[in-house]
Amino acid sequence: MASFFERMKDRLSKTTDSFKEKISHTLYFRKLDEDYFDELEESLILSDMGMETSVKIVEELKERIRQRGTTATEEARDLLKSIMADMVTVEKKEMTMPVIIMVVGVNGVGKTTTIAKLAQKYMNEGKTVMVAAADTFRAAAVEQLTVWSERVGVDIVKSHTGADPASVIFDAIASARAKGVDILICDTAGRLHNKVNLMNELSKLTRVIDREGEGFDKHNLLVVDATTGQNALIQGRTFNDAVHLDGIVMTKMDGTARGGIVIPLISELGVPVEYIGIGETAEDLIPFEAADFIDMLYDEGNDEADDQ
Amino acid sequence: MAFEGLSEKFDNIFSGLKRKGKLDETDIKKAGREIKLALLEADVNYKVVKQFTKSVSERAKGEEVLKSLTPGQQFIKIVNDEMTRMLGGDVQKIDYRRDELNVFMMVGLQGAGKTTTAAKIANLLRKEEKLTPLLVACDVYRPAAIRQLQVLGKELDIPVFALEGENDPVAIAVKAKAYAAENGFDLVIIDTAGRLQIDEALMKELEDIRDRVEPTEILLVVDGMTGQESVNVADEFNKLLDISGVVLTKMDGDTRGGAALSVTYTTGKSIKFIGTGEKLSDIEVFYPDRMASRILGMGDVLSLIDKAQSMVDDERARELEEKMRANTFDLNDFLEQLKQIREMGSFSSLLEMLPGANSKALKGFDMASTDAQSIKTEAIINSMTPKERANPDIINGSRRKRIANGSGTSVADVNRLLKGFEQSRKMMKQMGSMQKKGRKSRFKLPFM
Numbered sequence: 001m002a003s004f005f006e007r008m009k010d011r012l013s014k015t016t017d018s019f020k021e022k023i024s025h026t027l028y029f030r031k032l033d034e035d036y037f038d039e040l041e042e043s044l045i046l047s048d049m050g051m052e053t054s055v056k057i058v059e060e061l062k063e064r065i066r067q068r069g070t071t072a073t074e075e076a077r078d079l080l081k082s083i084m085a086d087m088v089t090v091e092k093k094e095m096t097m098p099v100i101i102m103v104v105g106v107n108g109v110g111k112t113t114t115i116a117k118l119a120q121k122y123m124n125e126g127k128t129v130m131v132a133a134a135d136t137f138r139a140a141a142v143e144q145l146t147v148w149s150e151r152v153g154v155d156i157v158k159s160h161t162g163a164d165p166a167s168v169i170f171d172a173i174a175s176a177r178a179k180g181v182d183i184l185i186c187d188t189a190g191r192l193h194n195k196v197n198l199m200n201e202l203s204k205l206t207r208v209i210d211r212e213g214e215g216f217d218k219h220n221l222l223v224v225d226a227t228t229g230q231n232a233l234i235q236g237r238t239f240n241d242a243v244h245l246d247g248i249v250m251t252k253m254d255g256t257a258r259g260g261i262v263i264p265l266i267s268e269l270g271v272p273v274e275y276i277g278i279g280e281t282a283e284d285l286i287p288f289e290a291a292d293f294i295d296m297l298y299d300e301g302n303d304e305a306d307d308q
Numbered sequence: 309m310a311f312e313g314l315s316e317k318f319d320n321i322f323s324g325l326k327r328k329g330k331l332d333e334t335d336i337k338k339a340g341r342e343i344k345l346a347l348l349e350a351d352v353n354y355k356v357v358k359q360f361t362k363s364v365s366e367r368a369k370g371e372e373v374l375k376s377l378t379p380g381q382q383f384i385k386i387v388n389d390e391m392t393r394m395l396g397g398d399v400q401k402i403d404y405r406r407d408e409l410n411v412f413m414m415v416g417l418q419g420a421g422k423t424t425t426a427a428k429i430a431n432l433l434r435k436e437e438k439l440t441p442l443l444v445a446c447d448v449y450r451p452a453a454i455r456q457l458q459v460l461g462k463e464l465d466i467p468v469f470a471l472e473g474e475n476d477p478v479a480i481a482v483k484a485k486a487y488a489a490e491n492g493f494d495l496v497i498i499d500t501a502g503r504l505q506i507d508e509a510l511m512k513e514l515e516d517i518r519d520r521v522e523p524t525e526i527l528l529v530v531d532g533m534t535g536q537e538s539v540n541v542a543d544e545f546n547k548l549l550d551i552s553g554v555v556l557t558k559m560d561g562d563t564r565g566g567a568a569l570s571v572t573y574t575t576g577k578s579i580k581f582i583g584t585g586e587k588l589s590d591i592e593v594f595y596p597d598r599m600a601s602r603i604l605g606m607g608d609v610l611s612l613i614d615k616a617q618s619m620v621d622d623e624r625a626r627e628l629e630e631k632m633r634a635n636t637f638d639l640n641d642f643l644e645q646l647k648q649i650r651e652m653g654s655f656s657s658l659l660e661m662l663p664g665a666n667s668k669a670l671k672g673f674d675m676a677s678t679d680a681q682s683i684k685t686e687a688i689i690n691s692m693t694p695k696e697r698a699n700p701d702i703i704n705g706s707r708r709k710r711i712a713n714g715s716g717t718s719v720a721d722v723n724r725l726l727k728g729f730e731q732s733r734k735m736m737k738q739m740g741s742m743q744k745k746g747r748k749s750r751f752k753l754p755f756m
Contacts, residue, residue, distance in 0.1 A: 042354060048535040051348045107558060107586075108419025108531060137586075139463070140456035147451035161459070192561040225419060229351030229535020231563045252418065255504045261535065 032065060032076055040080070047260030050230045053267070057083055081298050087267040088290040092274060093246045096217045097127070097182045100173065100209055103249075104202060104239055105223035107190030110251035110277060112141065114223050115185050116148035118275075120282035123152065127182040132172030133158035134165040134205070137189035145187055152282075155179070165189065165201070166208045173212045184216070193238035206243045221274070223249045226259045233261070236269045247274035250288070254278040262293070321346070325380035333369060336383070340365045343387065351566030353539040356394075356573045364390050388600055394569055395596035400578035402429075403525055403552065404439065409489055411496045411521055413481075414555075415514055415545060416529035418502030421557035423453060425529050425583055426499040427460035428591040429555075432581075433495060434466065442493040444484040445470040446477040446517070447501035457499055464588060467493075477501070478516045485521045498523070505544035518549055526551045527580065530571055532559045538567040539574045546575040557583035560590070568599050635733070639697040642729060643689045646682060684717060688725050691715040700726060 037058050044054035057080070064079045095101075101118070103111050112135070119129045131149050133156060135141040142158050149156040157172035169186055176184040188205065191198035209218060220243045224232050239245060248266075253259050253276045262273055273288040321342045328335060340361045347357045367386050404410040412429065414422045430441035443461050445468060447453035454470050461468035469484040481498050488496045500517065503510035518526065528551045530538060545551055554571050559582040568579055579594040631637045689697065691714035696703050703711070703726060712719045 045348055046354050046536055048537070051345050106533070106561070108421055110419055138456070139459035140452040143455045144450070144452035151451075192558060194560075194562040225531070225533075227417065227531070227535060227537045227541070228533050229537075229563075229566065230349055231351065231533040231561065232535075234562060252504075255417070255506065255537065255541075 032071060032073065036073070036076075037062065044260065048229055049260040050233065050264050053087075053264040057087075077298070081294060084263060084297075085291060085294045087263050088273075088294065090266055090270055090272040090290075092272045093219070095183075095219050098176070098180075098184070098215070099182070099217040099219050100176075100184045100186065100213045101219045101221060102186045102188065102205065102209060102243065103221050103223060104188050104243060105190060106192050106225075106235055107138075109190065109223045109225040109228075111135070111190060111223045112144050112148065112187055114221075114249050114251060114275075114277060114285065115145065115187050116152055117277070117282045117285035118185060119149070119154045120152045121285060122183050123154065124282075128180070129183045129185065130155045130157065130172065130176050130179070130181045132156070132169055132184060132186040134168045134172075135187045135189040136161055136163045136165050136168060141187070141189070155181070166205055169205055169208050170212055173209070173216070177215075193235050193242075199238065199242045202239075202242050219246045220244060221247050221249055222271075223251055224261070224265070226250045226253045226261070226276075227255060228261060230261070233264055233268060236265050236271070240269055240271065245269065245271045247272055249273070249275045249277065249285075251277035254284070262288075266290075322380065322384050325383050326378075328380055331368075331379035331383065336365055336368045339383065340368075347566065347569075351533075351535045351538075351563070351570075353536055353566070353570035353574070355539070356570045359573070360390065360394060360569075388597075391569070391600035392597045394573050395599050396572050396578035397596055399593060399595055400553065400580055401593070402433070402580050404433070404437065404495065405524075407494070409485070409494055409496065410439070410525070411485060411498070411523040412525040412527060413498045413500065413514075413518065413521070413523040414527055414529055415500055415549065415551070416502060417504060417531070417541060418450075420502065420529040420531045421583055422502060422529045423447070423456050423460065423499050424588075425527075425555050425557060425581075425591070426497045427457065427464060427466070428583065428588055429527075429581065430466050430495065430497050431464050431588055432591055439495040440493050441466055441495040441497060442484065442488045442491075443468045444481060444496060444498040446480050446498055448475050448477055448480070449501045453499075453501065460588065477513060478520055481517045481521045496521075505541050511544075511548055514549060525553060527553050527555050528571075528575075528577075529555045529557060530567055532556045532565050532567055532582070533561060533563045534567040538570045542571040542575045542577075546577060551575065551577055553577055553580040555579070555581045555583065556594070560584045565599060637733060639689050639692065639700055639729060640694075643686065643697070646686055646689075684715075684721060685725055687715040688712075688717055688722055700729060 040061070041054050041058050044057060045051060049057070060083050061076065061080050064083070065076055068075070068079070070076065070079075103115055103118075105111050115131060119131055122129045129152075131145060131154055133142045133145045135145070136159060139161065142161055146156055146158065155175075157168060157175050159168050159171075165188065172184055172186065186205075186209075188202065189198075191202065193199060206218075206220070209216075222236060222239050222245050224235065228235070236245070236248070248269075248271055250259060250262060250273055259276075265271075266273055273290075275285050276288050278284050278286060321339055325331065325335065325339055343364070344357050344361045347360065348354065352360070364387055367390070368383050412426075414426045416422050426443055430443055433439045434441050443457055443466055445454040445457045447457075458468045458470065469480075469487055471480050471483065474480055477500065484498065485496055498517065498521070500514060501510070503514070505511065526549050528542060528545050530541065534541070542554070554575070554577055556565065556568055556571075556579055559565060571577075572579060579596075579599075581591050582594050584590045584592055631641060688711060691711045692703070696707060696711075703722075708719050708722045708726075712722050715722075
């Protein structure tokens with residue numbers, strides 16, 4: 001497990017550096033005055049936490065500081081850390097085998113790549129996996145998943161581009177049942193959450209899964225690009241309305257993206273982030289641990305020790 | 309609540325200002341803070357927001373707002389002006405030369421929409437500018453990316469250059485350019501693999517492609533929903549490649565497109581196109597002023613202000629201003645004002661240009677009756693004698709009865725008009741004395 005953590009720390013160094021820098025900068029404040037809170041609010045906003053959440057965090061911090069009667073910036077920092085940890089701690093929903101995982105999200109967030117990584121991961125855990133290429137809309141999406149399925153070595157159920165995605169899923173469930181696979185992962189076309197007809201189509205897919213997938217556990221995953229700003233919250237809300245979400249995967253966390261949107265996303269939707277993507281390979285999809293994530297945001301100083 | 313509320317938020321800020329007859333520094337500071345919050349919710353980069361609010365409040369503290377009779381409107385105009393300016397001002401067209409080989413290179417993060425955008429641009433320029441495009445598949449990393457471009461090319465009947473088995477994007481790009489030159493193409497659009505701006509090896513590869521094929525346009529494709537990070541992405545790509553422009557994608561979502569403001573401000577490079585849908589024809593030339601309205605969530609206020617300004621005769625406006633100061637503004641002047649407003653169009657059509665005109669608040673508002681009201685008012689004044697119009701004070705009970713009969717209205721209608729006129733005259737008197745302290749400024753119609 002230590003290697004996971006180290007790996008995450010290493011890959012996310014860019015992500016966390018700016019935040020750490022900012023947060024530790026607030027340590028230089030001698031007083032917990034308005035300047036301190038302004039600076040803090042700014043650093044939270046810069047990490048994409050959004051205005052509302054940033055203000056909420058700062059208000060909560062003021063309240064806790066008042067209760068404790070503390071004046072030390074060190075202690076304020078610890079309080080801040082616990083506030084954020086509280087916000088991202090949500091119970092994860094365990095899957096029971098066999099399960100149908102449906103992967104949804106807006107265009108270009110990395111759904112297909114994430115599916116390949118998930119398939120690899122479950123294979124490594126000794127599960128039998130099948131994928132369904134239900135993104136029948138985007139040019140060559142079926143081919144993309146096919147290439148991945150060959151690389152990973154899992155079965156794929158597919159049709160041609162332009163086919164009815166519901167029929168692909170229908171076939172895939174029948175096939176998964178016949179072959180007795182543990183996990184069926186369904187790719188879906190990327191769709192902007194404000195396209196009502198496309199969201200309705202997604203609801204229809206879940207109905208097909210519910211109807212045909214008797215005996216299967218169902219698990220819906222939303223894939224979110226970590227570079228997305230406040231729009232991610234609306235994405236989360238709308239997709240959660242259309243298909244009940246069980247978990248979130250944050251991709252592209254290895255950029256300099258702040259990924260701060262994780263915090264309002266979890267705290268507002270109450271849906272846990274299950275994985276974060278920090279690179280191109282299957283090993284780069286790592287389980288998200290709220291406590292570790294927060295620790296890492298604040299874990300300054302150790303980096304230099306590691307380097308030496 | 310982030311975006312649904314934004315348009316309303318701006319409405320609130322602006323309508324709060326519009327109600328005020330005079331703005332002081334506190335008002336401006338308060339509005340500045342509210343604008344700041346609203347922009348942050350729209351994902352405009354924090355540093356850009358700071359700079360923006362700074363330049364807005366500096367201008368707002370100047371004479372044009374403080375001394376204006378309609379400070380709220382002036383303030384809004386400044387916000388809109390500044391935003392349009394920061395978005396690049398005028399429309400920047402794509403750069404191409406006829407009878408020469410134009411080479412475009414698409415770059416950006418993974419999933420921004422480079423491949424789709426490459427196809428869309430090729431299609432657009434073939435249709436609008438009669439260029440003969442060749443699409444080049446240089447994304448050798450993502451599975452089926454080449455296939456994706458080939459499918460799009462086939463759909464549009466645009467040739468796609470791809471080299472099976474060649475893993476070096478630089479080599480593909482170089483060969484594609486030579487191929488295009490030999491085969492009568494005048495536009496080459498190179499689709500490159502998505503990459504993180506911090507990935508040194510892959511960024512070097514883009515540099516190599518650029519150095520070898522010397523593109524005439526390097527277009528950075530940015531997801532319109534990008535958050536605070538957009539600044540870093542744009543900055544790094546621009547520093548390394550000296551991009552020539554930006555394409556903003558997925559603008560058909562409900563994003564406010566704060567990335568637009570951040571990207572232009574950071575790089576100084578203009579946005580040339582926006583992607584507005586999944587169809588291959590869904591691409592538009594970027595208009596900074598429209599984007600400003602979009603980010604601000606307001607209607608076409610600028611057009612309205614321009615329209616009002618063009619309709620009002622400067623000479624006559626100055627005369628009215630004098631009258632107002634001297635408190636000799638009478639019903640004749642009032643009638644003229646009314647006519648001027650009506651010349652601009654019906655109230656309903658004017659309201660449509662206003663921010664929030666589609667909001668819930670206006671749903672119950674009967675605009676047709678407002679139009680009818682102004683017709684009635686005109687009729688009443690027309691039934692008055694010139695003497696009565698110049699001296700409304702002489703209009704007693706029997707005169708009121710006559711006027712009501714003459715205009716086909718009731719005495720109550722006449723009373724309402726006279727009362728309203730008296731009130732606005734008092735208001736003008738106050739403003740007039742306030743004006744004397746200041747220097748020359750233009751008189752504005754009260755409805756603004």
